[in-house]
Amino acid sequence: MTEVYDYAAVGVGPANLSLAALGDNVENLRGVHLEARESAAWHPGLLLPEATLQVSPLKDLVTLVDPTSRYSFLAFLAAEGRLYRFLTARFPSVLRTEFDQYLQWASRTIPSIEFGVEVRSVSQRDGDFVLRWEHGEVTARNVVLGTGQTPFVPACMRPHLCSEVFHAGQYLLRRRELSDRAVTVVGGGQSGAEIVRHLMRLAEPPRSIDWITRRPGLLPMDDSPFTNEYFFPGYAREFHGLPETSRRELLAEQKYASDGIDLATLEDIYRERYRHECLLGRKNWLRLMCRSEVRGCERLSHGWQLEVQGPEPALVRSDVVILATGYEYRLPAFMRDLAPRLAKTAEGLVVGEDFSLALDGRARGRVFLQNGARHAWGVADPNLSLLSWRSAVILNAILGYRRYNT
Ligand SMILES: Cc1cc2nc3c(=O)[nH]c(=O)nc-3n(C[C@H](O)[C@H](O)[C@H](O)COP(=O)(O)OP(=O)(O)OC[C@H]3O[C@@H](n4cnc5c(N)ncnc54)[C@H](O)[C@@H]3O)c2cc1C
Structure with a gap:
């Protein structure tokens, strides 16, 4: 049996x-x-x-x-x-x-x-x-x-996935050359921030880093005590009992309770940027593009060109594109x-x-x-x-x- x-x-x-x-x-x-x-x-x-x-x-x-x-x-x-x-x-x-x-x-x-x-x-x-x-x-x-x-990849990037255009979840698994190359990180959450920090600390760092995010800025994770009650069983049950429309609204309001960047990572990045730009004289080495969204991607003979919509629409040329675009x-x-x-x-x-x-x-x-x-x-x-x-x-x-x- x-x-x-x-x-x-x-x-x-x-x-x-x-x-x-x-x-x-x-x-x-x-x-x-x-x-x-x-x-x-x-x-x-x-x-x-x-x-x-x-x-x-x-x-x-x-x-x-x-x-x-x-x-x-x-x-x-x-x-x-x-x-x-x-x-x-x-x-x-x-x-x-x-x-x-x-x-x-x-x-x-x-x-x-x-x-x-x-x-x-x-x-x-x-x-x-x-x-x-x-x-x-x-x-x-x-x-x-x-x-x-499952890793989420924006539709415009899916046809281009390869050893030099990949999701953040593959970051350490890919054999790729980053030193002295133009690297773009897409996504302003914790994974994007951790990758940017890692790139900035490489012994042989990239030639430049473009960091593109739809968010209005590099927003911190809200780790304060009352917000942390969203992570209690009692609150989870209460949330589960709400009508669907209320849940949807609350999820949007509570986004940065879990999707922001932790303060220590933000401080590290700020200090690394200071070190590279002020002490080592690498002006605009880390270019941050907020309220900006990648809308298209074109393969060039060397690298890629990203079409970015934002306050300053731009074409961003990259050798390596890392998609820290989350999971679903x-x-x-x-x-x-x-x-x-x-x-x-x-x-x-x-x-x-x-x-x-x-x-x-x-x-x-x-x-x-x-x-x-x-x-x-x-x-x-x-x-x-x-x-x-x-x-x-x-x-x-x-x-x-x-x-x-x-
Ligand atoms: C980089 C990263 C860091 C995180 N850090 C934190 C943190 O500090 N604090 C926090 O609260 N949350 C964190 N999270 C969120 C969350 O805690 C983790 O994603 C956690 O790993 C989720 O656990 P899981 O078991 O649901 O899924 P996973 O860890 O993704 O595990 C799923 C498993 O299922 C297996 N699997 C899939 N399909 C099959 C199949 N068909 N048959 C058999 N096996 C299969 C996979 O191989 C995998 O091992 C983090 C998430 C990420 C991506």
């Missing part, structure tokens, strides 16, 4: 890793976690050496729901014998490279994770879900989607059989109070969605802040009782 898991989770980034960590403590729960990569990697193309977490490390996989869990960030530091040195180092924010090590450690320690499994389809058989990949399949009563977000949620292709049965609105998928999708027709279990419902759950949805809480809500729903206090 085919074994039927209580749930199968697809994708093991921080979201489903949190589910695996919290699920590992639960007696008689059978879950399997399937990840396409051969080992855990947290946005490897943007794992810049100086990049830090934008949140407290206590917003790890488990702590805010189960502070006694053996999968906490502190447990990782203790297991690595680093607790005293970590405390003494007094980092203002934890380095992302260290958080990545923590995620890798957790993914090696939790037994129910299978790497090298890229799910290709999900269908239904006798009320259960069957997940298939190249050389295998599993059957489960519930499915938890945790495949992350797309239902994964492997959901094509079930997709027509999922309820949607103009804003996106209908996502219930337990993060399950509204699926038409008979099924014993449900399909849950991690990190795909900003429209329904607010600015905290793609963030680490509510990671453990959301996983606990999903686990409680799968178990049918309140295992975790949510």
